[in-house]
Amino acid sequence: MLKVTGAALIAGLAMATQAMAADAPAEIKIGTLYASSGRFASISMPVYSALKLWANQKNADGGVYVKAFDKKIPVKLVAYDDQSNTATASTLYNQLVTQDKVDLLVADSGSVLTAPAATIARDHKMFLFDQTGTGASFFSKDNPYIALMSDPVSTIWPKPVADFVSHDGPELGIKKIAILYSTNEFTGTQANAFRKFVKDSGAPIEIVYDQGVPTETTNYTVIINNINNTQPDAVFHFGYAPNDIAFLRNVQDVGIKFKMLFCIYPGLETELLEKNVGIKGLEHVFTYVPPSELDYKVNFGMNMKEYKAAWDKAYPEGKIEFGFNAVAGYTTGLIIEKTLSVASSLDQLELRRANFSLSGELKTLDGTFALDEMGGQIGELTPLGQLELDDKNPEKLKFISIYPHETATGKPVYPRP
């Protein structure tokens, strides 16, 4: 009797395994978009290239482990070029979902090109792996179909900057501040959050200039003059990489030296900014300290040094800069991989459950992956830093971490000499 039961069990298990293997797809289709041209190409291509690097690496190893089928399955990136155009992006996201029937949907880089994906994913009940779209409006309690993989959500991202101004600012002599931002979801939200943090702190800080400009702005000379007329002790510019390039170049060109100048992208895309603004234009600029400078301990995937070596090997021609976004794309790949290894099926809500189960547990080269209940990333916080000339090599810049104090590696240079 026992033998019969044992044989039946073994036969049943073998049949179930066979059935599972037969149901397993030949590949896991990951649908995404990239911008090979237009305003967001410089933040999109590094993310996409990094995701490709991850996919190629995994496929060379036989694919990713998918718990739902208990086997390794190759991944296939189904990717289209949205040319930085939101209308094109909408059409293509729809195509990925309805025509290509991808298993996983991954947004393009940045909030502007993530916005159409967030809506389409929700409409089609697909879980969106949001790579770097940090806009606050994407995340709400009634939308379970999104989570932010690689950057802090914009509502908390500028907290270290605001805390520095509120706590250390008055002592340093910062009493009047100017805020300039590009009017889009990403930088607009950062500016709003920063303003709110500063006001709520009750610190004796007066906002003497607070203006938004179109994201397409490429010339800031008049605006810089207007800001200078308000005699601020610190200027905070929230813009995309091309905005920061134009802004910092114009600051140099008109010969105005603000006592403190904060911009987002000198920290996020340092290589790109160095090429375009020059080392002199970036010296003493305050910015976010990128993960590449913090060297987080990882429990999954390559560490920063290994990843940089892999990137240089994969993209030796140097046409795509290695920076924050290149790290973000690879981080997305790692999170997808880990999610698939935990999810018991490819059902979209199961993918969400699996993804959220990694919160606080997964440590990648981008820091600790941690989500709030709405899917906003709250783990990969970036400290405030300042760019200074490297003592050993004055032709290079180095990051000095300024705030929070517990991670600080130096004191701020204020006012700018």
Place this chain on the structure above:
Amino acid sequence: MLIYALVAGVLFGLYFSLVGIGLNLVFGVMRIVNLAHGDFLMLGAFVAFGVVTLAGIDPLFAVPLAFVIFVLVGLLLYRVLVPRLQGSVNPEMLSIILFFGLSQVIEAITTIFAGTSERSIQSRLLGTVFSTINVKFFGGKPGGAGPISILGQGFPAPWVIAAVTSLIAIAFVYVYLYRTRLGTLTRAVMSRRDEALATGIDVDRVSAAAFGIGLGLAAIAGVFAPFMFGSVTPAFGADATVTSFAIVVLGSLGNPLGTALGGVVYGVCYMLVQTYLSSWADLLPYVLLIFILLLRPSGLLGRRVRVA
């Protein structure tokens, strides 16, 4: 603030005159809309990148180089594209499609070779030839020029250099149109193409020259683009074409010298909007286009030259 905005507007506007004048010259002579105009501007910027990267010299040397290269490119392109276009039933409409395609091809090829990232040239490199002359012959001090003071306010040196170059280019177009035989023939073709053809003018030769010069002027404007717009990417052309078109219509479609006025009006309006209503600044080209088409369809300096 007002004076700063006005002076900045004039400098910026003079540069925009240079951006648009080539487009208008081509339209005035051939009645075709060159939607790849901005892409030739972008290519001019890449000539400047080449001059700085490969030769390590002042990007100002890229001005004559870009002009010569793109005049030749223009002559070649004209021979390949334009006669067939002119022979079609509706050359104006077909030119829009043809040059849109050309624009896409130029952008794609440039992206393949140069990548998608922003590129720029350090502002201190522009005009180093002047500081070298100053040091060598007038005992000046070495170092970058820094901002230039106008009415007691500091303006970026590249803006002033770009504005002066634009004035020279506009003067060149004026001399070409009003002081040379080819220019007289060009004006004849601009005025009435069919009559010019009937009187025995070699319309093809005149048009080819105008097309070449138009592209050459766009390329010169492109040399200054990295300084005026912070950086340039292969996708830069589309925006530049839209702005050029607004300036051309503002000045007067078909009247190249009207573009000079259109550029300055655009520049001043842009700087004033940036000063007082900064969030709305990017709407300006379209608002100006609508206003001018509603109030004065022939443009600020327009006569009855526009047939489109």
